[in-house]
Amino acid sequence: MTLPFTADSADTGLTIAVTTSRHPDAQEEQEARELAAREGFLFRPRRRRPLEALFAGDAARGEVPVAVIVVVTRDQVVAHSRQGPPLFFHPGMAKIRIQRLRQGGGDPMITAMDLGPGQRVLDCTLGFGADAIVSSYVVGETGEVVGWESSPVIACVMRHGMARYQQPVHAELPALVAAIRRVKVERVDHRLGLPHLPDGAFDVVYFDPMFRHPLLHSQPLAPLRLFADHRPIEVEVLEQAKRVARRRVVVKDRSSGEELDRLGLTTRVGGHKSPVTFGIWIKE
Numbered sequence: 157m158t159l160p161f162t163a164d165s166a167d168t169g170l171t172i173a174v175t176t177s178r179h180p181d182a183q184e185e186q187e188a189r190e191l192a193a194r195e196g197f198l199f200r201p202r203r204r205r206p207l208e209a210l211f212a213g214d215a216a217r218g219e220v221p222v223a224v225i226v227v228v229t230r231d232q233v234v235a236h237s238r239q240g241p242p243l244f245f246h247p248g249m250a251k252i253r254i255q256r257l258r259q260g261g262g263d264p265m266i267t268a269m270d271l272g273p274g275q276r277v278l279d280c281t282l283g284f285g286a287d288a289i290v291s292s293y294v295v296g297e298t299g300e301v302v303g304w305e306s307s308p309v310i311a312c313v314m315r316h317g318m319a320r321y322q323q324p325v326h327a328e329l330p331a332l333v334a335a336i337r338r339v340k341v342e343r344v345d346h347r348l349g350l351p352h353l354p355d356g357a358f359d360v361v362y363f364d365p366m367f368r369h370p371l372l373h374s375q376p377l378a379p380l381r382l383f384a385d386h387r388p389i390e391v392e393v394l395e396q397a398k399r400v401a402r403r404r405v406v407v408k409d410r411s412s413g414e415e416l417d418r419l420g421l422t423t424r425v426g427g428h429k430s431p432v433t434f435g436i437w438i439k440e
C-alpha cells in the first residue's frame with residue numbers, strides 16, 4: 157500500500173494537516189502553525205481530539221477529511237496515516253555506520269563515492285537520511301551534503317525531525333548529532349531540480365531509489381514505503397546527474413536487481429556477501 161505521490165501535495169488530493177500534542181502550550185501551537193504554513197499543509201487545532209477524529213475532521217467547523225496528520229511537538233515530528241505505521245526520524249543505521257568508521261572500519265557507500273573531507277554531495281533520494289548523515293560525517297564541517305526528497309511528508313518529517321533530534325546524554329557520539337545537523341534537507345524532485353544545477357556543482361551525486369522488489373527483512377523501511385515516491389530513476393536523470401557531478405555518480409540497488417544494468421552502470425562496489433551493490437560512473 158502506498159499513498160499517491162507528488163512534489164506538490166495539492167496535485168494529488170493527498171491532504172496533509174499539521175496538529176500538536178493533546179495539551180500544547182501557546183508556543184508549541186504557534187510553532188506547529190508556522191511549520192504548517194511553511195510546508196504548505198493545513199493546520200488542524202488538536203482540541204484534545206484523538207487522531208481518528210482529526211483524520212475525519214469536524215464538518216460543523218468546516219474541516220475536510222485528511223489523509224495524513226503530522227503531529228508536531230518540541231521533541232519530534234511524526235506523520236500518521238490510516239494505512240500503516242507512523243513515520244518519524246531516527247538515526248538508525250547511520251549511528252552504527254559512523255561508529256564503525258570511527259573504529260577504522262569501512263563503509264561500502266563511502267568507498268563507492270571515494271568520499272573524503274571537504275567534498276560536496278548531492279543525495280537525490282534522502283529517505284530516512286541515513287546515507288546523507290554518513291556522507292555528512294565523512295565530508296565534515298568543510299564539506300556539504302544537500303538531501304533532496306520529493307515526498308512532501310518525508311521531506312517535512314526528516315527536515316524537522318533532524319533539527320529536533322537530541323541524543324540521550326549517555327550516548328557519547330556528538331559527531332553523529334553534528335553530522336545530522338549539517339545535512340541540508342530540501343523538498344525537491346530530482347527530475348525537476350537537476351536540470352537547474354550548473355555543471356560540476358557537486359563532487360558526488362548519489363541515488364538510492366526505492367527497490368523494485370523490497371528486501372523482505374527491511375521492516376524498518378515500512379513507514380517510509382507508505383509515503384515514498386516509488387518511481388524508478390530515468391535515464392535522462394542519470395545524464396543530468398553526470399553533468400552535475402564533478403567526480404562521480406553513485407547509484408544503489410539490490411545485488412540481485414536489474415536497475416544498474418538498465419542504467420548502464422557497469423562499474424560496481426559491493427555485492428559479494430552484501431544484499432546491496434553500488435553502480436559507479438566516474439568522470440574522465
Ligand SMILES: C[S@@+](CC[C@H](N)C(=O)[O-])C[C@H]1O[C@@H](n2cnc3c(N)ncnc32)[C@H](O)[C@@H]1O
Binds near residue numbers: 284306344367380387
Ligand atoms: C530507499 S529511500 C532512500 C533511503 C536513504 N538513502 C536512507 O539512507 O535512508 C528512497 C527515497 O527517495 C525518494 N525519492 C524517490 N524519487 C525521488 C525523486 N524523483 N526526487 C527526490 N526524492 C525521491 C523516496 O520518496 C524515498 O524517500
